[in-house]
Amino acid sequence: xSGSCGRRWEPRLGVLGGMGPxxxxxxxxxxxxxxxxxxxxEHIAVVLLNDPHVPDxxxxxxxGGQSPLPAMLRGVNALVGAGADCIVVPCxxxxxxxxxxxxxxxxxxxxxxxxxxxxxxxxxxxxGTVGVLGTPATLELGLYxxxxxxxxxxxxxxxxxxxxxxxVPAIAAVKANRVSEAYSSVxxxxxxxxxxxxxxxxxxxxxxxxxxxxxxxxxxxxxxTDSIDAxxxxxxxxxxxxxxxxxA
Amino acid sequence: xSGSCGRRWEPRLGVLGGMGPxxxxxxxxxxxxxxxxxxxxEHIAVVLLNDPHVPDxxxxxxxGGQSPLPAMLRGVNALVGAGADCIVVPCxxxxxxxxxxxxxxxxxxxxxxxxxxxxxxxxxxxxGTVGVLGTPATLELGLYxxxxxxxxxxxxxxxxxxxxxxxVPAIAAVKANRVSEAYSSVxxxxxxxxxxxxxxxxxxxxxxxxxxxxxxxxxxxxxxTDSIDAxxxxxxxxxxxxxxxxxA
Numbered sequence: 001x002s003g004s005c006g007r008r009w010e011p012r013l014g015v016l017g018g019m020g021p022x023x024x025x026x027x028x029x030x031x032x033x034x035x036x037x038x039x040x041x042e043h044i045a046v047v048l049l050n051d052p053h054v055p056d057x058x059x060x061x062x063x064g065g066q067s068p069l070p071a072m073l074r075g076v077n078a079l080v081g082a083g084a085d086c087i088v089v090p091c092x093x094x095x096x097x098x099x100x101x102x103x104x105x106x107x108x109x110x111x112x113x114x115x116x117x118x119x120x121x122x123x124x125x126x127x128g129t130v131g132v133l134g135t136p137a138t139l140e141l142g143l144y145x146x147x148x149x150x151x152x153x154x155x156x157x158x159x160x161x162x163x164x165x166x167x168v169p170a171i172a173a174v175k176a177n178r179v180s181e182a183y184s185s186v187x188x189x190x191x192x193x194x195x196x197x198x199x200x201x202x203x204x205x206x207x208x209x210x211x212x213x214x215x216x217x218x219x220x221x222x223x224x225t226d227s228i229d230a231x232x233x234x235x236x237x238x239x240x241x242x243x244x245x246x247x248a
Numbered sequence: 249x250s251g252s253c254g255r256r257w258e259p260r261l262g263v264l265g266g267m268g269p270x271x272x273x274x275x276x277x278x279x280x281x282x283x284x285x286x287x288x289x290e291h292i293a294v295v296l297l298n299d300p301h302v303p304d305x306x307x308x309x310x311x312g313g314q315s316p317l318p319a320m321l322r323g324v325n326a327l328v329g330a331g332a333d334c335i336v337v338p339c340x341x342x343x344x345x346x347x348x349x350x351x352x353x354x355x356x357x358x359x360x361x362x363x364x365x366x367x368x369x370x371x372x373x374x375x376g377t378v379g380v381l382g383t384p385a386t387l388e389l390g391l392y393x394x395x396x397x398x399x400x401x402x403x404x405x406x407x408x409x410x411x412x413x414x415x416v417p418a419i420a421a422v423k424a425n426r427v428s429e430a431y432s433s434v435x436x437x438x439x440x441x442x443x444x445x446x447x448x449x450x451x452x453x454x455x456x457x458x459x460x461x462x463x464x465x466x467x468x469x470x471x472x473t474d475s476i477d478a479x480x481x482x483x484x485x486x487x488x489x490x491x492x493x494x495x496a
Contacts, residue, residue: 010301018291018293021280021288025273028296029270029274029276032273035425037300037425040304045266046269046297047296049294050276051294052285052290053258079330172287177284
């Protein structure tokens with residue numbers, strides 16, 4: 001689409017964060033760190049709404065709590081109003097409302113599970129058993145499982161007792177800024193899925209990559225796909241595809 | 249201001265980032281990490297505009313380049329449009345245009361130098377010689393020096409040769425995502441000011457704290473004040489002062 005147009009389009013990426021806030025800010029940071037740039041002006045433009053007042057997504061699904069959808073729709077509208085041309089939502093559980101969000105939004109929203117599946121392929125995992133860690137709500141509702149199956153993978157999730165004793169407290173610790181406390185629980189959940197035959201593990205709740213620092217990942221001895229990084233990479237690809245094309 | 253009002257005000261903080269983008273995203277992240285919270289909903293609401301297309305601030309002042317002011321004004325307007333009640337700008341050099349920005353903005357903008365001076369006091373440095381690292385533009389124009397003097401400090405800046413050989417390449421390396429390359433230059437500039445009698449050092453360009461990871465700061469053996477963290481703390485204080493008061 002480049003060529004004779006007079007003005008280059010500089011698209012702006014919207015990040016609907018706050019769910020949780022550390023994951024939202026980390027997503028904005030990883031977008032910068034994963035962009036290939038030699039000076040400020042080569043980075044991509046991002047507007048992040050890190051509003052933590054969205055009602056808890058898991059409680060809404062699992063305990064009949066207040067729906068987060070109205071707050072998420074207000075957030076999406078604020079991002080579009082601030083010039084977002086494309087939106088990402090760095091919260092896996094929020095994707096249980098993806099269809100309603102996309103239906104109400106005049107801009108494309110990139111789906112986090114598509115981003116993770118692209119990342120698995122980028123890492124050479126094209127089939128086989130893939131373990132998924134996430135919130136009880138996403139695991140119970142099969143957010144990842146259906147799309148993994150239709151992409152040729154065999155999904156595997158932790159046992160119910162592990163979800164409650166390892167993942168739930170780890171996710172809560174990250175949301176309370178007690179990140180270092182969460183590592184050992186997440187590592188145990190990863191090792192357990194590895195022993196049961198998974199060849200890769202999806203960190204499929206955006207709090208989980210925060211619990212497993214990049215520098216400690218090699219010691220776990222299994223391919224990890226990080227839903228924050230996967231979403232950041234997908235967003236960078238989208239932006240690079242359109243940056244510099246003709247402005248409308 | 250709390251009491252009989254029907255609706256609690258949940259203020260939203262605007263962050264005019266992108267200058268550079270890593271500093272903008274790091275500021276949003278540090279706001280989360282430095283907030284005392286036990287769950288998502290206790291964090292503060294932030295909207296970050298991380299638009300890296302603002303013309304280079306240093307070039308504008310030092311080489312007659314394009315002014316960044318129109319782009320910064322558009323950014324401030326976008327943040328106010330997205331609900332920002334108070335604004336911070338995690339770029340020291342951008343503060344050379346602070347008065348024009350504040351004049352055009354209907355919301356308070358917190359000044360990064362005030363935040364740093366508050367942080368010096370928080371760290372027990374109430375007077376004496378304080379070294380300032382920054383861009384050639386801010387050091388030449390005295391962004392920090394005047395305010396430090398009127399707050400009772402004696403400012404000290406690096407020698408011209410050190411600014412050019414240590415700080416300029418370190419700042420450029422951070423903007424190009426080559427963060428680890430910048431550490432030794434910044435450490436040398438810190439040590440040089442320490443030898444000349446500074447009892448604390450201001451990392452007075454938002455790229456500089458990114459070059460000196462928190463875990464390596466103790467080995468430098470001098471009080472460091474980090475302009476990103478100082479600004480984040482000032483913003484958190486502002487937000488906590490107004491959160492929960494009566495909505496207008």
